[in-house]
Amino acid sequence: MRGAPTLGGGVGVPGVVVFDLDDTLVRWQAAVRGALRRLAATVSLDLEAFAQAVWRTWYGRAEEIWTGRLDLEAVTREATVAVAAGLGVDEGEAARLYQLYVGYIDELLVPYEDVASLRTLAGGYRLGVATNGIGEVQRRKLYRAGLADLFAFVVVSAEVGVAKPDPAFYAAVHQAAGAPPGEIVVVGDNVARDLLPALAVGMRAVWLRRADDEPQEAAWIGPAVTSLFELKAVLQALE
Secondary structure, rough: OOOOOOOOOOOOOOHHHEEEEOOEEEEEEHHHHHHHHHHHHHHHOHHHHHHHHHHHHHHHHHHHHHHOOOOOHHHHHHHHHHHHHHHHHHHHHHHHOOOOOHHHHHOOEEEEEEHHHHHHOOOOOOOOEEEEOHHHHHHHHHHHOOOOOHEEEEEEHHHHOOOOOHHHHHHHHHHHHHHOHEEEEEEEEOOHHHHHHHHHHOOOOEEEOOOOOOOOOOOOOEEEOOHHHHHHHHHHOOO
């Protein structure tokens, strides 16, 4: 990596704070793992084969899903077919298992405890969300987690037709934020996908380094917090 990532390429007093969603605000990976465990405890199945079938659908075709070329109905259909093939069951049984799994994720998906601090933060900043995914899925996560009312805007990749880390996604964030890039601070858990692209278009960025984070694909020497409770002090230091 050339150069040193810092607070961002722009200047100005931060007025807009934009958050990633999955594993930044809500415990997505924990919900997925918990749903698999609950499914295994509920029905008899080859859990590894089920997980691989779902992974191949959602992550193997992530670019098509994130950019809106595959909608939720199509993804559900493909996941059902993949589960049927992976487990050697008919599509009716595969659909039942897949819907159980999705339902368990909905039940288990919760916000991180420190997300409560955003209600105070909203008094001084305009808050937004910028996330890769399908619109109805990502918005349902916010609603079920009780967070939907916190944000002035939500940018979802499938709704704008382009996904992180594409600069065009951050152009959509800029437009939704309604502020100069130097007054926008992006907060996320993934350096390569959330932070470096934001810096590249002149925004500022803060890494949320949670204890359960996976190893990063890119280095980061800019500001970092281990909890959203620490974020307000970092933002104030930028003013």
